[in-house]
Amino acid sequence: MNYMGNANWWNNRFQSRSLNLMKHEKTLEEDIQFFQGRKTILDIASGDGRNAIYLAKLGFEIEAIDFSFEALKRLNYFANRENLKIKTELMDISKDDIIKLTKKYDAIIINHYRLPQKLYVDLINFLNIEGILWVNGFSELPKDNPNIRESDILYDEDFKDLNPNNFIDKKEYEINNNRFIRYIWKK
Numbered sequence: 001m002n003y004m005g006n007a008n009w010w011n012n013r014f015q016s017r018s019l020n021l022m023k024h025e026k027t028l029e030e031d032i033q034f035f036q037g038r039k040t041i042l043d044i045a046s047g048d049g050r051n052a053i054y055l056a057k058l059g060f061e062i063e064a065i066d067f068s069f070e071a072l073k074r075l076n077y078f079a080n081r082e083n084l085k086i087k088t089e090l091m092d093i094s095k096d097d098i099i100k101l102t103k104k105y106d107a108i109i110i111n112h113y114r115l116p117q118k119l120y121v122d123l124i125n126f127l128n129i130e131g132i133l134w135v136n137g138f139s140e141l142p143k144d145n146p147n148i149r150e151s152d153i154l155y156d157e158d159f160k161d162l163n164p165n166n167f168i169d170k171k172e173y174e175i176n177n178n179r180f181i182r183y184i185w186k187k
């Protein structure tokens with residue numbers, strides 16, 4: 001059982017969940033001022049859409065990608081239930097599928113998925129000028145979730161290929177004795 005397991009593992013996980021959407025990420029809500037004046041947002045490794053739906057309800061145009069068919073099926077169900085339009089695409093982001101993206105966005109969010117380091121630079125190419133990249137995840141192994149492995153932890157070095165002039169903000173924080181980190185970069 002791996003936190004960042006393969007698509008089958010995630011499909012089983014999403015299939016076994018009840019038809020309730022988890023609450024959106026609190027840090028995203030706290031950061032919402034960074035998204036002001038922006039319109040289009042891509043949610044990478046969106047899962048079943050708790051953050052995509054939160055942002056769509058605020059009026060942003062959201063696209064969501066994930067490699068779990070079951071996650072996107074649930075996302076579409078929740079979006080329809082709320083009368084929201086969210087475009088979804090099945091994509092394995094670890095296999096350089098990122099180059100299949102066809103347009104640019106005002107913001108890209110990645111919540112609790114560690115992108116292979118070399119892909120951050122590619123991802124910046126899919127931001128409009130002044131667009132932001134928002135990344136949030138564990139900064140230390142949590143004590144209460146054995147699914148999460150060392151390879152899932154975010155480090156400053158993950159972003160070493162990005163232009164330091166484009167760095168906007170980093171926030172380290174703690175919830176229930178677990179340590180998290182959130183980065184914001186700009187194009």
Ligand SMILES: C[S@@+](CC[C@H](N)C(=O)[O-])C[C@H]1O[C@@H](n2cnc3c(N)ncnc32)[C@H](O)[C@@H]1O
Nearest residue numbers: 010045046047066067068092093094111112113
């Ligand atoms: C911990 S969940 C986070 C989901 C969502 N971002 C959230 O905050 O609720 C990790 C997500 O990453 C997706 N994922 C893992 N590896 C992936 C890959 N290689 N390509 C695309 N999605 C992937 C999983 O299917 C799962 O939905």
